[in-house]
Amino acid sequence: MAAGSNASGEDSLIARYFKPLATDPGAFGLTDDAAVLKADGCDIVVNTDALVEGVHFLPDDPADTIARKALRVNLSDLAAKGATPAGFVLTLALRETDHDWLAEFARGLGEDATLFGCPLLGGDTVSTPGPLMISITAFGRVPVGKMVRRAGALVGDRVVVTGTIGDAALGLAVLKGGAVATALAGDVAMTGALVSRYRVPRPRNALAKAVRDHASAAMDVSDGLAGDLAKLCATSGVSATIEAQAVPLSTPAKSLVERGIVGIEAIVTGGDDYEIICTIPADRFEVFAHAAQLAGISIATIGTIVAGYSTPRFLDAQGREIPLKRLSYSHF
């Protein structure tokens, strides 16, 4: 991505909409072919996540929320890895040049880049006859050797999640119509809250340092709590026992579960949560909880790491295992 004075459409598009976001000196105001990322004595954590129209967002989602989601799903990974955001590069595949849409997209992206301290470093803009696609590669810094891994969870560690689980999947259900939409029809506050969680994730970057300092393993919850926990456990060579009723729910989610509109299975396999799941050694929990409180982020202990290689078990209030037909969303 570069905004030279050559009058090609691509370059003028970049100069107009994205140059103002390239505030880092290493971006050279998007006038070069590459950017420089200063390591500043740290390890660079690299993460990449792409959004496809019709798959990860809906064609009529607002342009600014599409931009925010594209950046935030990457920021969420950096947070779970204990990294401080350092910048990102953007690949934008567009079917057409819609200036109103691009202006809104760039506004949302720029506001979030500022909010999270993660400036645009460069990118590529290409035309496609297919769906809109946004691919972002984000960079963070951690002290050398300190990236928090999926590996590292030990038997006895507490399994902890941030925020609430299931809201984004319920928000998508609202947008798609059907039972959830019918059950909440007319309740603007509840539907608004759920849709907002689907469209604009709230990455937990404020908790990154506490995760780095105290978690034995961590990842962000993007494909469903059950499936992502299974991945963390598999990489760590352990299993887990989860109390389903301890999974933190928002008021709308709790209402839908209590009324029998959705089961806990849908909640823990829904995906798009962008919360952090991490394992905290018992003797570090108190100091971690204090750090979370200072960061203004709610956390909940939902279970314990146990020995074994089986898929984590979700237990109901009576201690019976809840069968999960699928663990998470998969593209293929």
Next chain:
Amino acid sequence: MAAGSNASGEDSLIARYFKPLATDPGAFGLTDDAAVLKADGCDIVVNTDALVEGVHFLPDDPADTIARKALRVNLSDLAAKGATPAGFVLTLALRETDHDWLAEFARGLGEDATLFGCPLLGGDTVSTPGPLMISITAFGRVPVGKMVRRAGALVGDRVVVTGTIGDAALGLAVLKGGAVATALAGDVAMTGALVSRYRVPRPRNALAKAVRDHASAAMDVSDGLAGDLAKLCATSGVSATIEAQAVPLSTPAKSLVERGIVGIEAIVTGGDDYEIICTIPADRFEVFAHAAQLAGISIATIGTIVAGYSTPRFLDAQGREIPLKRLSYSHF
């Protein structure tokens, strides 16, 4: 991108095809959500380039050459910036899971990753209803502050290009049929050479250190020599005078120009060359040329940087300016 033991289709696809490419310790065998890139006291150069089916490659191009092109267009940028490849992340948007295609794609990608010393660090695999798209973000290392910029060309510097110009655009013309294909019909050697240049660029990474040591400015030629030189000049605040007959041509390209099948305009605006254009101070030229010779890369002086802000002028053998209706390929 992560290949956990969770049995989702996406994860097993990644484990099967891409895990063998994740040879860098910072990739954690693709078992984590992010990778660690060690800076090793250097600056990290970041570049991102995407290929869209039907736009940057043809639907029936071989899978392994699509992979090679996707990586090599990024390696070409690193070479022009004077950087040593350090690794890359891959976003792959697939319409379907075609195992034969994926196996060939991964084979080509893996061979080139090894050839250029640029291991896979991570990525994301998503489904799309649209065209196949490959987005790669590549990383290189340069000594702190030493990335070669588009800015920096000074009046009097020589304008130098590597290899030959125009072959890839002619290769595409061959594949599309038409006058070029007709003119070369039956000449398997010539058409094969041109098509190969279109499908599999030859990035000049062997010249990266010489560029870093001697060039005042550099970029890779991807959108057409005329347009890319114009961008370099604009960023440097200079202009250039180019002797069109000094632009290095391959045997097939020379033949097509001499027979009047294509004009020099098509050659210098065609794009997809993935050669390096750089400016070398006159007193550094001899040592640069020697380094290029040692690296086995042919170079040619095609003109001189001059004062001014106008678009670089291309002159014919009689010193008359060749009018260029367009400078380069643009997506919009």
